[in-house]
Amino acid sequence: MQEGTMTKPGNLHETGGCQRVNTVLSRIGDKWSVQVIMRLSAGSLRFNELKREIGNVSQKMLSATLRGLERDGLVTRSVTPSVPPRVDYALTDLGHQLLVPVGALGDWAFANIDAVESARAAFDAAHSDAARA
Amino acid sequence: MQEGTMTKPGNLHETGGCQRVNTVLSRIGDKWSVQVIMRLSAGSLRFNELKREIGNVSQKMLSATLRGLERDGLVTRSVTPSVPPRVDYALTDLGHQLLVPVGALGDWAFANIDAVESARAAFDAAHSDAARA
Protein backbone atom coordinates (compact mmCIF):
# COMPACT_ATOMS: atom_id res chain seq x y z
CA MET A 1 0.00 0.00 0.00
CA GLN A 2 1.20 3.47 -0.76
CA GLU A 3 1.35 6.14 1.86
CA GLY A 4 0.59 8.97 -0.44
CA THR A 5 -3.06 8.46 -1.17
CA MET A 6 -6.18 7.68 0.76
CA THR A 7 -4.55 5.49 3.35
CA LYS A 8 -2.70 8.27 5.07
CA PRO A 9 -4.31 9.57 8.23
CA GLY A 10 -3.59 13.07 7.09
CA ASN A 11 -6.30 13.05 4.48
CA LEU A 12 -8.80 10.81 6.15
CA HIS A 13 -10.65 13.91 7.20
CA GLU A 14 -11.42 14.34 3.54
CA THR A 15 -14.41 12.12 3.89
CA GLY A 16 -15.65 12.98 0.42
CA GLY A 17 -12.77 11.03 -1.06
CA CYS A 18 -13.64 7.99 0.99
CA GLN A 19 -17.24 8.23 -0.09
CA ARG A 20 -16.32 8.42 -3.75
CA VAL A 21 -13.86 5.56 -3.51
CA ASN A 22 -16.54 3.57 -1.77
CA THR A 23 -18.74 3.69 -4.86
CA VAL A 24 -16.05 1.78 -6.73
CA LEU A 25 -15.57 -0.68 -3.89
CA SER A 26 -19.29 -1.33 -3.88
CA ARG A 27 -19.16 -2.33 -7.50
CA ILE A 28 -16.39 -4.79 -6.76
CA GLY A 29 -18.35 -6.19 -3.87
CA ASP A 30 -21.56 -6.80 -5.70
CA LYS A 31 -22.52 -10.28 -6.54
CA TRP A 32 -21.59 -10.59 -10.22
CA SER A 33 -19.26 -7.80 -11.35
CA VAL A 34 -16.03 -9.58 -10.52
CA GLN A 35 -17.18 -12.78 -12.20
CA VAL A 36 -18.04 -10.86 -15.35
CA ILE A 37 -14.73 -9.01 -15.38
CA MET A 38 -12.84 -12.26 -14.89
CA ARG A 39 -14.66 -13.97 -17.74
CA LEU A 40 -14.07 -11.05 -20.07
CA SER A 41 -10.36 -10.95 -19.27
CA ALA A 42 -9.75 -13.60 -21.93
CA GLY A 43 -11.62 -11.69 -24.63
CA SER A 44 -15.03 -10.47 -25.64
CA LEU A 45 -18.13 -12.57 -25.09
CA ARG A 46 -21.75 -12.46 -26.13
CA PHE A 47 -24.59 -12.13 -23.64
CA ASN A 48 -25.57 -15.76 -23.54
CA GLU A 49 -22.00 -17.00 -23.62
CA LEU A 50 -21.42 -14.98 -20.49
CA LYS A 51 -24.64 -16.23 -18.97
CA ARG A 52 -23.76 -19.84 -19.73
CA GLU A 53 -20.26 -19.54 -18.33
CA ILE A 54 -21.35 -18.00 -15.08
CA GLY A 55 -24.17 -20.44 -14.92
CA ASN A 56 -26.37 -19.46 -12.04
CA VAL A 57 -27.00 -15.82 -12.88
CA SER A 58 -30.40 -14.54 -14.01
CA GLN A 59 -30.76 -12.49 -17.19
CA LYS A 60 -31.97 -9.62 -15.13
CA MET A 61 -28.90 -9.49 -12.93
CA LEU A 62 -26.51 -10.12 -15.79
CA SER A 63 -27.90 -7.29 -17.87
CA ALA A 64 -28.01 -5.04 -14.82
CA THR A 65 -24.41 -5.89 -13.97
CA LEU A 66 -23.30 -5.28 -17.54
CA ARG A 67 -25.09 -1.95 -17.65
CA GLY A 68 -23.40 -0.93 -14.44
CA LEU A 69 -19.98 -1.89 -15.74
CA GLU A 70 -20.66 -0.14 -19.02
CA ARG A 71 -21.79 2.95 -17.17
CA ASP A 72 -18.56 2.99 -15.18
CA GLY A 73 -16.52 2.76 -18.38
CA LEU A 74 -15.22 -0.72 -17.56
CA VAL A 75 -16.80 -2.69 -20.39
CA THR A 76 -17.95 -1.87 -23.91
CA ARG A 77 -21.17 -3.04 -25.50
CA SER A 78 -21.03 -3.62 -29.26
CA VAL A 79 -24.29 -4.24 -31.08
CA THR A 80 -24.30 -5.95 -34.46
CA PRO A 81 -27.73 -5.26 -35.94
CA SER A 82 -28.22 -8.62 -37.62
CA VAL A 83 -30.94 -11.21 -37.30
CA PRO A 84 -30.67 -12.60 -34.76
CA PRO A 85 -29.05 -9.62 -33.06
CA ARG A 86 -25.55 -10.02 -31.76
CA VAL A 87 -24.09 -8.13 -28.81
CA ASP A 88 -20.52 -8.44 -27.70
CA TYR A 89 -19.12 -7.32 -24.40
CA ALA A 90 -15.44 -6.58 -23.82
CA LEU A 91 -13.22 -4.94 -21.25
CA THR A 92 -12.07 -1.38 -21.82
CA ASP A 93 -8.54 -0.28 -20.97
CA LEU A 94 -9.86 0.85 -17.63
CA GLY A 95 -11.40 -2.57 -17.14
CA HIS A 96 -8.13 -4.30 -17.88
CA GLN A 97 -6.35 -2.05 -15.43
CA LEU A 98 -8.91 -2.83 -12.79
CA LEU A 99 -8.14 -6.47 -13.37
CA VAL A 100 -4.74 -5.97 -11.74
CA PRO A 101 -5.81 -4.97 -8.22
CA VAL A 102 -8.86 -7.20 -8.44
CA GLY A 103 -6.63 -10.09 -9.37
CA ALA A 104 -4.39 -9.31 -6.42
CA LEU A 105 -7.39 -9.35 -4.14
CA GLY A 106 -8.62 -12.55 -5.70
CA ASP A 107 -5.23 -14.16 -5.21
CA TRP A 108 -5.20 -13.07 -1.58
CA ALA A 109 -8.67 -14.47 -1.07
CA PHE A 110 -7.71 -17.69 -2.78
CA ALA A 111 -4.53 -18.02 -0.72
CA ASN A 112 -6.20 -17.25 2.60
CA ILE A 113 -9.63 -18.72 2.19
CA ASP A 114 -8.73 -21.66 4.39
CA ALA A 115 -7.52 -19.39 7.19
CA VAL A 116 -10.68 -17.32 6.95
CA GLU A 117 -12.97 -20.30 6.92
CA SER A 118 -11.28 -21.94 9.87
CA ALA A 119 -11.46 -18.63 11.74
CA ARG A 120 -15.17 -18.56 11.00
CA ALA A 121 -15.61 -22.10 12.20
CA ALA A 122 -13.72 -21.35 15.42
CA PHE A 123 -15.72 -18.20 16.01
CA ASP A 124 -19.03 -19.91 15.40
CA ALA A 125 -18.07 -22.78 17.66
CA ALA A 126 -17.05 -20.39 20.43
CA HIS A 127 -20.34 -18.54 20.19
CA SER A 128 -22.71 -21.46 20.06
CA ASP A 129 -21.35 -22.70 23.35
CA ALA A 130 -24.70 -23.45 24.84
CA ALA A 131 -23.03 -26.77 25.54
CA ARG A 132 -19.85 -26.54 27.59
CA ALA A 133 -18.36 -27.34 30.98
CA MET B 1 -2.64 -10.93 -11.79
CA GLN B 2 -1.24 -14.39 -11.59
CA GLU B 3 -2.18 -17.12 -13.98
CA GLY B 4 -1.89 -19.90 -11.52
CA THR B 5 -4.94 -19.37 -9.39
CA MET B 6 -8.58 -18.61 -9.89
CA THR B 7 -8.15 -16.47 -12.94
CA LYS B 8 -7.12 -19.26 -15.23
CA PRO B 9 -9.85 -20.59 -17.47
CA GLY B 10 -8.69 -24.09 -16.70
CA ASN B 11 -10.08 -24.04 -13.21
CA LEU B 12 -13.05 -21.83 -13.74
CA HIS B 13 -15.12 -24.96 -13.88
CA GLU B 14 -14.29 -25.33 -10.24
CA THR B 15 -17.17 -23.08 -9.34
CA GLY B 16 -16.87 -23.91 -5.69
CA GLY B 17 -13.61 -21.99 -5.52
CA CYS B 18 -15.23 -18.93 -7.07
CA GLN B 19 -18.09 -19.17 -4.63
CA ARG B 20 -15.77 -19.34 -1.63
CA VAL B 21 -13.64 -16.49 -2.88
CA ASN B 22 -16.79 -14.50 -3.40
CA THR B 23 -17.57 -14.62 0.31
CA VAL B 24 -14.34 -12.71 0.95
CA LEU B 25 -15.05 -10.24 -1.84
CA SER B 26 -18.46 -9.59 -0.36
CA ARG B 27 -16.88 -8.57 2.91
CA ILE B 28 -14.65 -6.11 1.08
CA GLY B 29 -17.60 -4.75 -0.79
CA ASP B 30 -19.84 -4.14 2.17
CA LYS B 31 -20.37 -0.63 3.31
CA TRP B 32 -18.07 -0.32 6.32
CA SER B 33 -15.45 -3.10 6.43
CA VAL B 34 -12.84 -1.29 4.36
CA GLN B 35 -13.24 1.90 6.34
CA VAL B 36 -12.73 0.01 9.59
CA ILE B 37 -9.69 -1.83 8.29
CA MET B 38 -8.18 1.43 7.06
CA ARG B 39 -8.71 3.15 10.41
CA LEU B 40 -7.20 0.24 12.29
CA SER B 41 -4.13 0.15 10.08
CA ALA B 42 -2.50 2.81 12.25
CA GLY B 43 -3.13 0.94 15.49
CA SER B 44 -5.85 -0.29 17.80
CA LEU B 45 -8.91 1.81 18.54
CA ARG B 46 -11.80 1.70 20.96
CA PHE B 47 -15.36 1.34 19.81
CA ASN B 48 -16.38 4.95 20.11
CA GLU B 49 -13.09 6.22 18.72
CA LEU B 50 -13.79 4.16 15.64
CA LYS B 51 -17.35 5.38 15.54
CA ARG B 52 -16.32 9.00 15.86
CA GLU B 53 -13.66 8.71 13.16
CA ILE B 54 -15.97 7.14 10.64
CA GLY B 55 -18.65 9.57 11.65
CA ASN B 56 -21.82 8.53 9.88
CA VAL B 57 -22.01 4.89 10.92
CA SER B 58 -24.64 3.61 13.33
CA GLN B 59 -23.67 1.57 16.37
CA LYS B 60 -25.58 -1.32 14.98
CA MET B 61 -23.65 -1.44 11.74
CA LEU B 62 -20.31 -0.78 13.37
CA SER B 63 -20.71 -3.60 15.85
CA ALA B 64 -22.02 -5.88 13.14
CA THR B 65 -19.09 -5.02 10.89
CA LEU B 66 -16.62 -5.58 13.71
CA ARG B 67 -18.16 -8.91 14.57
CA GLY B 68 -17.92 -9.96 10.95
CA LEU B 69 -14.29 -8.97 10.75
CA GLU B 70 -13.56 -10.70 14.02
CA ARG B 71 -15.32 -13.81 12.80
CA ASP B 72 -13.17 -13.85 9.69
CA GLY B 73 -10.02 -13.58 11.79
CA LEU B 74 -9.18 -10.10 10.52
CA VAL B 75 -9.49 -8.12 13.75
CA THR B 76 -9.14 -8.93 17.42
CA ARG B 77 -11.46 -7.75 20.17
CA SER B 78 -9.85 -7.13 23.56
CA VAL B 79 -12.12 -6.48 26.50
CA THR B 80 -10.79 -4.75 29.60
CA PRO B 81 -13.35 -5.41 32.33
CA SER B 82 -13.16 -2.06 34.04
CA VAL B 83 -15.81 0.51 34.85
CA PRO B 84 -16.60 1.87 32.41
CA PRO B 85 -15.75 -1.12 30.21
CA ARG B 86 -13.04 -0.69 27.62
CA VAL B 87 -12.88 -2.61 24.35
CA ASP B 88 -10.03 -2.32 21.89
CA TYR B 89 -10.05 -3.48 18.31
CA ALA B 90 -6.91 -4.20 16.32
CA LEU B 91 -5.91 -5.85 13.08
CA THR B 92 -4.59 -9.40 13.14
CA ASP B 93 -1.71 -10.50 10.94
CA LEU B 94 -4.25 -11.65 8.42
CA GLY B 95 -5.88 -8.25 8.59
CA HIS B 96 -2.61 -6.51 7.92
CA GLN B 97 -1.95 -8.77 4.98
CA LEU B 98 -5.37 -8.00 3.60
CA LEU B 99 -4.47 -4.36 3.81
CA VAL B 100 -2.01 -4.85 0.94
CA PRO B 101 -4.42 -5.86 -1.85
CA VAL B 102 -7.14 -3.67 -0.41
CA GLY B 103 -4.75 -0.75 -0.45
CA ALA B 104 -3.91 -1.52 -4.07
CA LEU B 105 -7.58 -1.51 -4.92
CA GLY B 106 -8.08 1.69 -2.98
CA ASP B 107 -5.22 3.31 -4.82
CA TRP B 108 -6.67 2.23 -8.14
CA ALA B 109 -10.04 3.61 -7.18
CA PHE B 110 -8.50 6.85 -5.99
CA ALA B 111 -6.44 7.20 -9.16
CA ASN B 112 -9.31 6.41 -11.53
CA ILE B 113 -12.29 7.85 -9.75
CA ASP B 114 -12.36 10.79 -12.12
CA ALA B 115 -12.40 8.54 -15.16
CA VAL B 116 -15.18 6.46 -13.68
CA GLU B 117 -17.28 9.44 -12.72
CA SER B 118 -16.93 11.09 -16.10
CA ALA B 119 -17.84 7.79 -17.75
CA ARG B 120 -20.93 7.69 -15.58
CA ALA B 121 -21.84 11.23 -16.47
CA ALA B 122 -21.40 10.51 -20.18
CA PHE B 123 -23.46 7.34 -19.93
CA ASP B 124 -26.24 9.04 -18.02
CA ALA B 125 -26.30 11.94 -20.46
CA ALA B 126 -26.49 9.57 -23.43
CA HIS B 127 -29.37 7.66 -21.88
CA SER B 128 -31.50 10.55 -20.75
CA ASP B 129 -31.64 11.85 -24.30
CA ALA B 130 -35.32 12.54 -24.23
CA ALA B 131 -34.15 15.92 -25.49
CA ARG B 132 -32.09 15.83 -28.70
CA ALA B 133 -32.18 16.67 -32.38
Add this chain to the structure above:
DNA sequence: CCGTATCCCTCCGGATACTG
Protein backbone atom coordinates in the same frame (compact mmCIF):
# COMPACT_ATOMS: atom_id res chain seq x y z
C1' DC C 1 -18.88 3.11 27.57
C1' DC C 2 -20.26 -0.78 24.88
C1' DG C 3 -23.22 -2.85 22.99
C1' DT C 4 -28.19 -5.60 21.86
C1' DA C 5 -33.18 -5.44 20.42
C1' DT C 6 -36.74 -3.68 17.83
C1' DC C 7 -39.02 -1.35 14.15
C1' DC C 8 -39.16 -0.13 9.56
C1' DC C 9 -38.02 0.79 4.97
C1' DT C 10 -35.29 0.36 0.83
C1' DC C 11 -32.83 -2.09 -2.46
C1' DC C 12 -30.93 -6.50 -4.11
C1' DG C 13 -31.76 -10.33 -6.48
C1' DG C 14 -34.43 -14.57 -8.23
C1' DA C 15 -38.58 -16.46 -11.16
C1' DT C 16 -41.40 -15.86 -14.66
C1' DA C 17 -43.46 -13.94 -18.68
C1' DC C 18 -43.25 -11.06 -22.57
C1' DT C 19 -41.00 -8.01 -26.67
C1' DG C 20 -37.89 -6.70 -30.72
Add this chain to the structure above:
DNA sequence: CAGTATCCGGAGGGATACGG
Protein backbone atom coordinates in the same frame (compact mmCIF):
# COMPACT_ATOMS: atom_id res chain seq x y z
C1' DC D 1 -30.60 -13.92 -29.34
C1' DA D 2 -30.90 -10.19 -26.23
C1' DG D 3 -33.05 -8.14 -23.46
C1' DT D 4 -37.36 -5.49 -20.51
C1' DA D 5 -41.40 -5.76 -17.17
C1' DT D 6 -43.48 -7.42 -13.18
C1' DC D 7 -43.93 -9.65 -8.97
C1' DC D 8 -42.07 -11.05 -4.77
C1' DG D 9 -39.14 -12.64 -0.75
C1' DG D 10 -35.28 -11.50 1.95
C1' DA D 11 -31.11 -9.23 3.27
C1' DG D 12 -28.97 -4.64 4.31
C1' DG D 13 -28.95 -0.88 6.88
C1' DG D 14 -30.70 3.42 9.59
C1' DA D 15 -33.26 5.34 14.09
C1' DT D 16 -34.45 4.70 18.36
C1' DA D 17 -34.73 2.68 22.85
C1' DC D 18 -33.03 -0.16 26.24
C1' DG D 19 -29.53 -3.46 29.02
C1' DG D 20 -24.78 -4.58 31.27
